[in-house]
Amino acid sequence: MELEKGILLDLQVELKELLKDKLKRIILFGSYAREDFDDESDIDILVLIDDYFLKEYDEEVLNIAVDLSIKYGIVITIFIEGVKKFEEEKDWKPFFKNINLEGKHIYAA
DSSP: OHHHHHHHHHHHHHHHHHHGGGEEEEEEETHHHHTOOOTTOOEEEEEEEOGGGTGGGHHHHHHHHHHHHHHHTSOEEEEEEEHHHHHHHTTTSHHHHHHHHHOEEEEEO
């Protein structure tokens, strides 16, 4: 669990530095959010930003995931999405609905 906290803190710092006020939320979901992870589990993250800037930061956000995966020796999978789209679809789109129900907010602007 300490490893997870270190990863999430580093991730938050890196994303805030890159995205600044465009970053709206960081949500942990999947097995780490449910606390039923094992040695083969990855860390699943949803990053919500201003919809207008969505494509502008795709590559940089994925590079952060790769760098932290190498640093900590665990796969970090980041999905980046517009906050407006997430809010509009979180009650009916299965992927977003699942994140909305079981996800843990690790950052909210």
